[in-house]
Amino acid sequence: MSKINIAVVDYGMGNLRSVSQALEHVAPGKNIVVTSQPDEVASAERVVFPGQGAMPDCIRELDARGLRNAVIDAAKHKPFLGICIGLQMLFEYSEEGAVPGLGLFKGNVKRFASATMVDAHGEKLKVPHMGWNQVYQAQAHPLWCGIEDGARFYYVHSYYVQPEDEAVIAGFSNYPGRFSCAIAKNNLFAVQFHPEKSAQAGLQLLSNFVNWTPN
Amino acid sequence: MGLAKRIIPCLDVTNGRVVKGVNFLELRDAGDPVEIARRYDEQGADELTFLDITASSDNRGLILHIIEEVASQVFIPLTVGGGVREVDDVRRLLNAGADKVSINTTAVLNPAMVQAAAGRFGSQCIVVAIDAKKVDNQPFEWEVFTHGGRKATGLDAVKWAEYMVSLGAGELLVTSMDRDGTKIGFNNPLNRAISNAVEVPIIASGGVGNLQHLVDGVKEGGADAVLAASIFHYGEYTVKQAKEYMAQHGIEVRL
Numbered sequence: 419m420s421k422i423n424i425a426v427v428d429y430g431m432g433n434l435r436s437v438s439q440a441l442e443h444v445a446p447g448k449n450i451v452v453t454s455q456p457d458e459v460a461s462a463e464r465v466v467f468p469g470q471g472a473m474p475d476c477i478r479e480l481d482a483r484g485l486r487n488a489v490i491d492a493a494k495h496k497p498f499l500g501i502c503i504g505l506q507m508l509f510e511y512s513e514e515g516a517v518p519g520l521g522l523f524k525g526n527v528k529r530f531a532s533a534t535m536v537d538a539h540g541e542k543l544k545v546p547h548m549g550w551n552q553v554y555q556a557q558a559h560p561l562w563c564g565i566e567d568g569a570r571f572y573y574v575h576s577y578y579v580q581p582e583d584e585a586v587i588a589g590f591s592n593y594p595g596r597f598s599c600a601i602a603k604n605n606l607f608a609v610q611f612h613p614e615k616s617a618q619a620g621l622q623l624l625s626n627f628v629n630w631t632p633n
Numbered sequence: 634m635g636l637a638k639r640i641i642p643c644l645d646v647t648n649g650r651v652v653k654g655v656n657f658l659e660l661r662d663a664g665d666p667v668e669i670a671r672r673y674d675e676q677g678a679d680e681l682t683f684l685d686i687t688a689s690s691d692n693r694g695l696i697l698h699i700i701e702e703v704a705s706q707v708f709i710p711l712t713v714g715g716g717v718r719e720v721d722d723v724r725r726l727l728n729a730g731a732d733k734v735s736i737n738t739t740a741v742l743n744p745a746m747v748q749a750a751a752g753r754f755g756s757q758c759i760v761v762a763i764d765a766k767k768v769d770n771q772p773f774e775w776e777v778f779t780h781g782g783r784k785a786t787g788l789d790a791v792k793w794a795e796y797m798v799s800l801g802a803g804e805l806l807v808t809s810m811d812r813d814g815t816k817i818g819f820n821n822p823l824n825r826a827i828s829n830a831v832e833v834p835i836i837a838s839g840g841v842g843n844l845q846h847l848v849d850g851v852k853e854g855g856a857d858a859v860l861a862a863s864i865f866h867y868g869e870y871t872v873k874q875a876k877e878y879m880a881q882h883g884i885e886v887r888l
Contacts, residue, residue: 435727440708542829545833546803548804549636549637552635594635617709
């Protein structure tokens with residue numbers, strides 16, 4: 419079997435076709451595999467860790483497939499991109515279902531305080547936070563290369579991460595207060611928005627990831 | 634700056650072609666769905682909605698094929714609705730490349746299906762479509778209709794919206810059947826009543842005839858997204874023109 423260039427971790431929570439198709443679009447000729455095999459995750463050059471649905475279910479399904487250690491190991495040692503719940507699961511604890519996460523980052527996952535949220539016109543802000551919001555880059559990073567500061571990405575989520583260590587924050591958006599939407603540390607980058615659904619800006623980020631050589 | 638209001642071109646698909654009718658009738662051919670989807674993406678559409686408006690079992694495979702093809706070329710969210718009857722239909726559409734699935738008639742016949750689908754795939758991909766019509770013979774203002782607007786249900790559209798959200802709907806697509814295809818504007822009082830009643834985003838649909846209607850849909854109707862078909866299909870306006878107009882009128886959009 420040929421070398422796996424990119425493993426998209428599949429733990430049975432929904433549809434990963436969008437992610438793999440967008441990767442195929444930016445990385446033609448690469449061997450991209452959607453897999454729930456821990457050994458394939460372990461042998462891949464790069465790992466994409468997506469997620470949708472509810473975090474307690476995601477953690478449970480991840481463990482049911484014996485993927486926890488392979489994911490943690492990849493997050494520590496090879497180019498790794500977390501998306502949506504794949505970002506949230508990296509933290510210690512989530513308010514959603516009051517479950518512990520994988521604990522790679524100190525901090526919690528919190529729900530938007532919907533009842534108190536209004537926009538500049540006094541309109542109620544809806545939860546889930548759904549649609550295109552501006553992403554501000556909190557630090558220079560190879561994955562932001564070619565992407566304008568303040569570019570819009572597509573979001574759909576009700577929870578966001580609150581890291582203890584602000585140095586890991588790579589990007590933020592406002593809804594209506596500032597929340598962290600991108601986390602970076604060494605070989606790891608993780609985002610709350612969906613690059614696979616964010617048109618040109620999203621494809622640029624995925625292309626940057628595919629070509630990324632962390633120091 | 635924050636979250637942008639979305640513009641969603643809607644493609645009504647039957648027998649593999651995009652069509653548009655007036656008040657759910659008199660269908661006109663508007664073109665090839667994949668070609669139209671690609672054009673809207675280039676114009677800056679924020680999402681695309683496909684409604685399989687005949688949705689009999691014999692053309693079910695056709696819409697799956699169309700979604701697969703669109704999803705491999707267009708990297709923005711895709712919603713698909715029409716004839717979604719069971720949780721397995723949701724799974725098939727998501728696997729074909731849909732990001733959200735819109736449930737309409739089945740939500741009324743079998744509300745538990747909405748709950749089951751949201752439980753299995755997450756609320757983020759479950760849209761409940763509500764076709765509502767102004768009525769005089771009920772103790773409420775707008776009644777829910779099903780079967781493409783042919784069957785009255787006796788349900789209050791606003792209460793129904795709240796109930797669907799309680800079962801896990803992550804978004805509501807609210808179509809005014811009085812307005813659909815008429816080009817006289819959204820039913821803003823209906824949309825406002827539903828938007829105020831629920832926490833989730835609502836998409837206003839039915840009746841857009843000009844760009845001011847889109848602005849009114851957001852400002853008066855409280856819509857988080859506006860959906861339109863014919864003004865885009867027949868080239869009256871591009872999505873980009875619509876966004877520029879909305880921006881000039883103080884609405885935050887993705888340009």
